Amino acid sequence: MIILDTHIWVWWVHDETKLSVEQVKILKDNELNGLGVSIISCWEVAKLVEYKRLTIPCSIEDWFDQALSYPGIHLLNLSTAIIIESTQLPGNFHKDPADQLIVATSRIYDYTLLTNDSKIINYPHAKVFK
Numbered sequence: 001m002i003i004l005d006t007h008i009w010v011w012w013v014h015d016e017t018k019l020s021v022e023q024v025k026i027l028k029d030n031e032l033n034g035l036g037v038s039i040i041s042c043w044e045v046a047k048l049v050e051y052k053r054l055t056i057p058c059s060i061e062d063w064f065d066q067a068l069s070y071p072g073i074h075l076l077n078l079s080t081a082i083i084i085e086s087t088q089l090p091g092n093f094h095k096d097p098a099d100q101l102i103v104a105t106s107r108i109y110d111y112t113l114l115t116n117d118s119k120i121i122n123y124p125h126a127k128v129f130k
């Protein structure tokens with residue numbers, strides 16, 4: 001299984017043209033093994049819609065129903081281990097709590113993270129596709 005950063009998941013479901021050819025290949029290659037989405041990504045999407053920074057073609061409830069039923073998608077809930085890890089990330093990771101939780105999720109599960117976020121890509125303690 002791999003873990004999708006929030007924007008990758010949204011683009012996969014909502015606007016695949018924002019993904020690189022390599023990212024689409026990674027997603028398709030991992031559908032059978034699983035595409036993990038942290039529950040915190042659901043919160044991020046809902047907040048983006050609330051703040052009108054993301055427009056979706058249906059209600060948020062319908063969007064989640066569709067987005068979470070995409071081939072290979074597995075919703076990953078938070079655990080106390082993930083929460084603790086997010087507060088103890090080694091080095092100097094940035095202060096975005098959602099990113100901290102997503103990175104912690106990938107570290108706890110030992111799954112590679114697919115992201116475009118340079119702060120995560122450049123963080124030496126995260127296993128990411130480069």
